[in-house]
Amino acid sequence: MSLHTGSDxxxxxxxxxxxxxxxLWWARSxxxxxxxxxxxxxxxxxxxxxxxxxxxxxxxxxxxxGLYPRAIGWAILFLATLWLVQTxxxxxxxxxxxxxxPTRDALVRGLLALVALTxxxxxxxxxxxxxxxxxxxxxxxxxxxxxxxxxxxTGIAFAAxxxxxxxxxxxxxxxxxxxxxxxx
Amino acid sequence: xxxLNGLLLGLEQVFQPQNLIFAVVGxxxxxxxxxxxxxxxxxxxxxxxxxxxxIGPVPGIIMMAAIFxxxxxxxxxxxxxxxxxxxxxSVATALDGYPLARQGRGGQAxxxxxxxxxxxxxxxxxxxxxxAPLATLALSFGPREYFGxxxxxxxxxxxxxxxxxxxxxxxxxxGLSVAIVGLDPVLGTPRxxxxxxxxxxxxxxxxLIMGLFGLSEMLIGLEERxxxxxxxxxxxxxxTRSDWRRSAGPMARxxxxxxxxxxxxxxxxxxxxxxxxxxxxxxxxHKDEFGTGAVEGVxxxxxxxxxxxxxxxxxxxxxxxxxxxxxxILMGAFIIHGLAPGPLLFRDDxxxxxxIIASLFVSNLILLVMNVPLIRVWLVVxxxxxxxxxxxxxxxxALGAYAVELAPVNILxxxxxxxxxxxxxxxxxxxxxxxxxxxxxxLLEENLVRSLLxxxxxxxTFTRSxxxxxxxxxxxAVLLVPPALKVLKGVRRRQARQLVEHENAKP
Numbered sequence: 064m065s066l067h068t069g070s071d072x073x074x075x076x077x078x079x080x081x082x083x084x085x086x087l088w089w090a091r092s093x094x095x096x097x098x099x100x101x102x103x104x105x106x107x108x109x110x111x112x113x114x115x116x117x118x119x120x121x122x123x124x125x126x127x128x129g130l131y132p133r134a135i136g137w138a139i140l141f142l143a144t145l146w147l148v149q150t151x152x153x154x155x156x157x158x159x160x161x162x163x164x165p166t167r168d169a170l171v172r173g174l175l176a177l178v179a180l181t182x183x184x185x186x187x188x189x190x191x192x193x194x195x196x197x198x199x200x201x202x203x204x205x206x207x208x209x210x211x212x213x214x215x216x217t218g219i220a221f222a223a224x225x226x227x228x229x230x231x232x233x234x235x236x237x238x239x240x241x242x243x244x245x246x247x
Numbered sequence: 248x249x250x251l252n253g254l255l256l257g258l259e260q261v262f263q264p265q266n267l268i269f270a271v272v273g274x275x276x277x278x279x280x281x282x283x284x285x286x287x288x289x290x291x292x293x294x295x296x297x298x299x300x301x302i303g304p305v306p307g308i309i310m311m312a313a314i315f316x317x318x319x320x321x322x323x324x325x326x327x328x329x330x331x332x333x334x335x336x337s338v339a340t341a342l343d344g345y346p347l348a349r350q351g352r353g354g355q356a357x358x359x360x361x362x363x364x365x366x367x368x369x370x371x372x373x374x375x376x377x378x379a380p381l382a383t384l385a386l387s388f389g390p391r392e393y394f395g396x397x398x399x400x401x402x403x404x405x406x407x408x409x410x411x412x413x414x415x416x417x418x419x420x421x422g423l424s425v426a427i428v429g430l431d432p433v434l435g436t437p438r439x440x441x442x443x444x445x446x447x448x449x450x451x452x453x454x455l456i457m458g459l460f461g462l463s464e465m466l467i468g469l470e471e472r473x474x475x476x477x478x479x480x481x482x483x484x485x486x487t488r489s490d491w492r493r494s495a496g497p498m499a500r501x502x503x504x505x506x507x508x509x510x511x512x513x514x515x516x517x518x519x520x521x522x523x524x525x526x527x528x529x530x531x532x533h534k535d536e537f538g539t540g541a542v543e544g545v546x547x548x549x550x551x552x553x554x555x556x557x558x559x560x561x562x563x564x565x566x567x568x569x570x571x572x573x574x575x576i577l578m579g580a581f582i583i584h585g586l587a588p589g590p591l592l593f594r595d596d597x598x599x600x601x602x603i604i605a606s607l608f609v610s611n612l613i614l615l616v617m618n619v620p621l622i623r624v625w626l627v628v629x630x631x632x633x634x635x636x637x638x639x640x641x642x643x644x645a646l647g648a649y650a651v652e653l654a655p656v657n658i659l660x661x662x663x664x665x666x667x668x669x670x671x672x673x674x675x676x677x678x679x680x681x682x683x684x685x686x687x688x689x690l691l692e693e694n695l696v697r698s699l700l701x702x703x704x705x706x707x708t709f710t711r712s713x714x715x716x717x718x719x720x721x722x723x724a725v726l727l728v729p730p731a732l733k734v735l736k737g738v739r740r741r742q743a744r745q746l747v748e749h750e751n752a753k754p
Contacts, residue, residue: 096673096674097674100670100674100676104417104421107421107424108420111424114439115438118431118436118438121704122434124703124704125699125700125703125704126433126695126696126699126700126704127434127436128431128433128434128436128438130696130699131427131431131692131695131696132424132427132438132439135420135423135424135427136424138416138420138423139417139420139421139424142413142416142417142420143417145413146413146414146417149413154411155411155675165470165673166470169469169470170470172469173466173469173470173669176466176469176641177466177662177665177666180641180645180658180661180662180665181658181659181662183645183658184645184649184655184656184658184659184662185655187649187655187658188655192646196642196646199638199641199642199645200638200639200642201638203634203637203638203641203642204634204635204637204638205634206469207469207633207634207637207638208634209632209634209635209638213632213634213635214634214638217634217635217638217639218638221638221639221642225642225643225646229646229650233298233301233650234301235301235650235653236653237650
């Protein structure tokens with residue numbers, strides 16, 4: 064949490080739209096994002112309603128397993144439509160305390176971090192925890208603008224310490240993958 | 248069990264070495280979380296959820312609760328010494344804490360803040376001890392009353408969670424839809440599982456919560472520009488006699504304000520601190536010092552803040568209604584361990600319920616002891632570069648998601664939940680209702696369907712229970728009255744403007 068309450072500090076610019084063009088970009092994006100968000104939610108509600116048709120709403124004149132999902136589906140549909148209407152009426156405008164604009168650079172770095180995490184999930188069993196944990200943390204440090212040297216040191220330290228803590232301290236067996244023969 | 252015997256039973260549990268150790272660990276982690284920018288209590292408690300599987304429910308929940316209110320102590324340090332509140336609730340403290348620090352009285356301000364926090368925590372915990380037996384009243388509730396109560400609790404959280412009620416409701420509905428995956432709680436029919444037996448128990452709560460709250464917070468942290476401040480000198484530690492005298496009243500009043508505000512589900516954490524600040528400014532004989540270093544401006548808000556942190560737990564303990572995101576995560580920890588938070592906890596597992604309450608006393612004492620004497624140690628935490636923090640915390644989340652069930656698919660759930668959480672934050676959809684409905688969804692459905700089953704499917708059954716009816720009407724009022732008042736205010740303003748224009752137009 065980085066909150067600002069004073070002025071006489073050495074600090075960089077506060078988060079948020081700093082320049083006119085960035086402001087306009089985010090104001091426009093905010094409108095598009097709200098419209099898209101409402102439409103996706105409407106689609107989600109509709110999908111929930113359609114898929115929940117395979118569950119009975121009533122069983123022997125009593126509430127069945129489809130009743131609750133159907134009710135939620137309708138609720139989502141109604142609320143998301145309301146959200147859409149409010150967006151169209153200009154209810155969600157850029158204001159001073161609106162969530163700050165994400166910079167494109169941060170978005171790319173965040174996306175790459177998610178790709179790295181997904182890779183971690185798929186490579187965990189074949190490569191083993193120590194190797195993928197090292198790779199994941201090293202990549203994440205670099206993505207968060209850390210130096211390569213600090214990334215390597217953090218990667219090694221994290222992989223070693225977390226492996227030891229979890230296997231020895233908590234007694235949980237982690238996959239060893241490539242290191243199976245050398246560490247067992 | 249009467250409160251005093253319950254407390255003694257709880258203290259007996261807390262003083263077991265394992266529980267005591269995790270209380271200390273929780274307090275230390277809470278301090279760190281409070282100090283670190285871009286890493287709040289929801290992310291920290293979500294991150295440590297998997298650890299509770301290994302250490303057990305009692306030490307695990309004690310640790311998580313200690314993190315929650317320990318973070319307020321940590322947030323104060325940066326608020327006073329750097330003018331950067333670690334938590335939003337510390338903003339009021341910075342108004343006078345930082346000017347005091349610049350006068351070389353940072354250490355004294357921190358001691359006053361720590362003692363105030365301790366007093367507030369103590370008063371609120373005593374309140375909690377005596378409020379706990381009220382849980383037995385809720386034991387007489389049937390499914391209709393529980394349904395009404397849950398809807399009411401949820402409506403308050405939605406109503407107060409932000410300026411956009413519709414978005415809050417959308418969030419609540421999304422949470423409910425997540426909670427329907429798995430076996431139908433009444434008839435046991437698998438729903439939305441795609442035939443995967445591993446989804447019969449629902450979507451893994453640990454990965455989901457870590458993603459929604461923890462990972463999304465870390466992703467937001469990637470785009471925030473780092474705030475670096477000049478740490479002021481700690482200076483002399485011991486407050487003067489005059490400081491103590493001026494702080495006594497604000498501490499007493501802050502305790503009451505914080506305690507009462509915390510009882511309100513969905514309360515904004517900053518309300519009690521600013522409420523106390525405003526009150527002290529009005530009552531003080533040193534009004535001119537406010538904003539430039541009034542000790543009352545530190546004592547009152549800090550006391551209120553910590554009293555609020557403790558009393559926030561009361562609705563969850565007594566009624567099973569979490570009032571904030573962190574409380575919802577804590578409630579998730581109860582549910583994961585097969586414990587029923589709320590009145591059933593006092594009936595079925597009184598030792599656990601009282602151990603957690605007793606731990607609040609002990610942890611507050613631990614925090615008081617470890618706060619100021621170790622101030623320089625805590626400031627070292629501020630020097631951890633964000634890239635290392637981001638990578639280590641994200642790595643730990645991935646490890647935690649996997650370790651709970653040794654299932655890599657949970658890492659994918661973490662990633663998906665992280666993306667959804669990030670998008671929802673950007674769209675200003677409050678996360679608290681989602682957390683609440685994800686956790687409360689099955690209970691809500693169970694009570695709704697049970698009520699209907701008992702009434703042979705007659706939906707008007709809710710109108711025949713006066714209590715359920717009151718809860719439901721109150722829920723609707725909480726959601727509709729504020730927007731209606733806003734519209735009314737707009738209409739009146741427009742009418743007034745038209746009247747003025749009409750008067751001006753007269754020759």
